[in-house]
Amino acid sequence: MVQAEQTTDRISGRPIRVGLVGCGTIARNHIRALLHFAPDTRITALASRSQESIEATATYIGEQAELGLAESADDAALASAYRQHRETVPATYTEWTDLIADPDVDAVIVTTPPFLHCPVTLSALEAGKHVLCEKPLAVSLREADEMIGAAATARRILSTVSQGRFAPEQQRMRALVQSGLLGKVFFAKADGQWYRPPGYYELWWRGTWEREGGGAATGQGIHILDQLLWILGKRPVQVFGKIDTFVHPVPRLKAPAGTVPIEDTALAVVTFEDGTFMEFCATVSQQLERSQIEIAGEHGAVQAYPWSAYSVNPETNARLADYLEHEAPALPETWRAKRPETDAYRNPGPNLLPPAWSMAPQVGDFLTAIQTGQPSLTGGAEGRRALEVLAGLYSSAILKRPVDLPISPDDPFYDGVANGIR
Numbered sequence: 001m002v003q004a005e006q007t008t009d010r011i012s013g014r015p016i017r018v019g020l021v022g023c024g025t026i027a028r029n030h031i032r033a034l035l036h037f038a039p040d041t042r043i044t045a046l047a048s049r050s051q052e053s054i055e056a057t058a059t060y061i062g063e064q065a066e067l068g069l070a071e072s073a074d075d076a077a078l079a080s081a082y083r084q085h086r087e088t089v090p091a092t093y094t095e096w097t098d099l100i101a102d103p104d105v106d107a108v109i110v111t112t113p114p115f116l117h118c119p120v121t122l123s124a125l126e127a128g129k130h131v132l133c134e135k136p137l138a139v140s141l142r143e144a145d146e147m148i149g150a151a152a153t154a155r156r157i158l159s160t161v162s163q164g165r166f167a168p169e170q171q172r173m174r175a176l177v178q179s180g181l182l183g184k185v186f187f188a189k190a191d192g193q194w195y196r197p198p199g200y201y202e203l204w205w206r207g208t209w210e211r212e213g214g215g216a217a218t219g220q221g222i223h224i225l226d227q228l229l230w231i232l233g234k235r236p237v238q239v240f241g242k243i244d245t246f247v248h249p250v251p252r253l254k255a256p257a258g259t260v261p262i263e264d265t266a267l268a269v270v271t272f273e274d275g276t277f278m279e280f281c282a283t284v285s286q287q288l289e290r291s292q293i294e295i296a297g298e299h300g301a302v303q304a305y306p307w308s309a310y311s312v313n314p315e316t317n318a319r320l321a322d323y324l325e326h327e328a329p330a331l332p333e334t335w336r337a338k339r340p341e342t343d344a345y346r347n348p349g350p351n352l353l354p355p356a357w358s359m360a361p362q363v364g365d366f367l368t369a370i371q372t373g374q375p376s377l378t379g380g381a382e383g384r385r386a387l388e389v390l391a392g393l394y395s396s397a398i399l400k401r402p403v404d405l406p407i408s409p410d411d412p413f414y415d416g417v418a419n420g421i422r
Contacts, residue, residue: 015039015040015041015042016040016041016042016106016107016367016370016371017041017042017044017104017105017106017107018034018041018042018043018044018045018105018106018107018108018109019043019044019045019046019047019090019099019100019102019105019107019108019109019129020043020045020046020047020057020108020109020111021047021048021096021099021100021108021109021110021111021112021120021124022047022048022110022111022112022134023046023047023048023050023053023054023056023057023111024048024053024111025344026111026134027057027109027111028057028060029341029359030109030111030132030359030363031043031057031060031061031064032064032339032341032359032360033337033358033359033360033362033363033364034363035061035064035065035068035082035085036337036338036360036363036364037334037363037364037367038065038068038072038078038081038082038085039077039078039081040367040371041367042084042085042088043061043085043088043090044088044090044091044102044104044105045090045091045092045093045099045102045104045105046058046090046091046092046093046099047092047093047094047095047096047098047099048094049094051094054092054094058089058090058092061085061090062085062086064085065082065083065085065086066082066086068082068085069082069083069086071338091104096112096116096120096123097123100120100123100124100127100129101127105129106129106130106370107129107130107131107132107157107366107370108120108121108124108129108130108131108132109131109132109133109134110124110131110132110133110134111134112134113205113211113212114134114136114138114139114205114211114212114213114218115139115205115210115211115212115213117133117134117136117137117138117139117143117147118138118139118143118144118146118147121133121147121150121158122146122147122150125147125150125151125153125154125156125158126150126154128154128156129156130156130157130158130366130369130370131151131156131157131158131159132159132160132161132362132363132366133147133158133159133160133161133383134160134161135160135161135162135222135223135226135383136160136213136214136218136219136222136383136386136387136390137160137380137383137384137387138213138387139209139210139211139212139213139214139416139418140213140391140414140415140416140419141384141387141388141391141407141409141413141414141415141416142409142414142415142416143416144380144383144384144387145384147380148380148381148384151380157366157369157370157375157376157379158376158379158380159365159366159369159376159378159379159380159383160378160379160380160382160383161359161362161378162222162223162226162227162230162362162378162382162383162386163223163357163358163359163361163362164223164224164226164227164354164357165226165227165230165377165378166331166335166357166358166361166362166365166377167227167354167357168330168331169293169304169305169307169354170227170230170231170293170304171328171329171330171331172324172328172329173231173293173295173302173304174230174231174233175327175328175329176302176309176320176323176324176328177231177232177233177295177297178233179323179327181299181300181316181319181320181323182295182297182298182299182300182301182302183297183298183299183300184276184297184298185232185276185295185296185297186276186296186297186298187276187277187278187295187296188228188231188232188276188278188279188293188294188295188296189228189278189279189280189281189292189293189294190221190224190225190227190228190278190279190280190281190292190293191224191279191280191281191282191290191291191292191293192216192220192221192223192224192225192281192282192283192291193281193282193283193286193288193289193290193291194216194220194283194284194286194289194291194345194353195283195284195285195286195287195289195345195347196220196248196284196345197345198248198249198250200248200284200345201248201250201251201254201262202250206219206250206262207248207250207251207254207261207262208254208255208262208418209262209416209417209418209421210416210418212262213416213417214262214263214390214394214417215243215245215251215261215262215263215264215266215284216263216264216265216266216282216283216284216285217243217263217266217268217280217282217390217393217394218390219284220282220284221266221280221281221282221283222282222386222387222390223357224280224282224291224293225280225282225386225389225390226378226382226383226385226386227293228278228280228293228295229385229386229389230382231293231295232272232278232295234272234273234274234276235272235273236270236271236272236273236388236389236392236405237271237272237273237404237405238270238271238392238402238403238404238405239268239269239270239271239389239392239393239395239396239402239403239405240268240269240396240401240402240403241266241267241268241269241392241393241394241395241396241397241403242266242267242268242397243260243263243265243266243267243393243394243397243398244263244264244265245261245262245263245264245265246264246265246285247264247265247284247285248264248284248285251263251264259421260398260421263397264283264284264285265282265283265285265286266280266281266282266283266393266397267279267280267281268280268281268389268392268393268396270389280389280393287347287349288349288350288351289346289347289349289351289352289353290305290351290352290353291305291352291353291354292304292305292352293305299311299313299316300312300313300316300317300320302320304354305352305353305354306352309321309324331361332364334364335360335361335364335365336358336360336361337358337359337360337361338360340355340356340358341355341356341357341358341359342356343356362378365377365378388405388406388407389405391407391413391414391417392404392405392407392413394413394417394420395407395411395413395417395420398417398420398421
């Protein structure tokens with residue numbers, strides 16, 4: 001596997017100019033985050049095959065700039081930046097290749113369907129642009145490795161979206177594990193049991209291995225899987241997985257006769273090189289939604305959501321409380337969202353879900369990496385780690401046996417689940 005990218009060509013002395021490839025719903029999350037850093041960014045270009053989507057996105061930028069202007073009336077510099085956002089008309093393209101060729105674009109945010117992540121990212125990196133790519137990084141490990149290699153060759157930042165890493169609970173959990181207060185961590189759980197309505201899979205690119213790369217585990221569960229792998233900092237060596245489609249009919253209708261449809265429910269047991277293990281569950285079929293990370297160590301345990309840290313030893317319990325109150329890391333103030341994000345899919349029924357993970361620190365990390373030349377917290381190699389566990393999960397579920405990691409380039413599943421099934 002290619003190592004994480006580095007860059008020495010930094011942008012300084014002027015705002016970073018950003019182009020968005022893809023003008024769907026997710027692009028709006030990135031726009032809000034970019035305007036959060038109004039003085040340091042310009043949205044200079046938009047690309048989509050849909051002229052209607054382009055126009056709606058351009059209008060949305062103006063609306064968000066107007067909102068930012070109203071909120072920054074007492075800050076002359078910030079207000080001036082928002083006026084520029086409001087008055088700047090981005091260049092628009094119906095072909096993403098034209099946006100990438102635009103010399104007024106320094107960085108590209110890729111919010112296309114997953115099967116386009118690799119070609120758009122490779123083209124952008126080869127053109128000397130920095131790239132923030134939506135999750136999953138790619139639909140195969142081969143594509144992911146090509147993208148990581150291209151970033152290293154171009155000496156540009158490649159980052160992938162995993163905004164939950166920046167959530168306060170996840171930041172505290174990682175610090176707690178690294179502190180050693182829990183002792184050896186021997187078991188962990190990552191459960192992303194969410195619900196998506198029937199129309200979720202009717203979107204033209206969803207519900208097929210070729211275009212989406214995977215179902216519930218790839219489209220949604222990858223968030224919480226990546227978070228736990230990052231928190232633990234261990235190397236996974238084996239996966240045993242199960243998948244099925246119980247609730248959503250569309251994936252079954254889209255699957256060719258006799259083949260495996262994309263899943264709405266997935267379950268896996270992951271073993272690490274030190275012999276410890278974790279459980280991972282991902283659904284878009286669970287109407288009593290819940291999202292949980294749980295970590296058990298020799299001396300204590302911690303979980304979210306809801307947040308709890310506990311040890312049966314009173315002295316250790318007190319040390320845990322003291323550490324979390326006084327020593328746990330905090331995000332830079334500039335990365336903190338000014339307004340809370342919302343999840344349009346959230347089931348109004350009883351649930352145990354976190355607040356929507358803000359995109360603001362994710363974009364802040366990306367911009368900071370460009371400005372400083374330091375690796376992004378969610379760099380390409382980081383995004384690949386969860387992708388390989390998912391490839392092992394799917395391979396195991398389809399072959400009905402445990403699968404060892406890493407997955408080698410001569411394994412059919414290295415080129416994606418669609419290829420593995422063939």
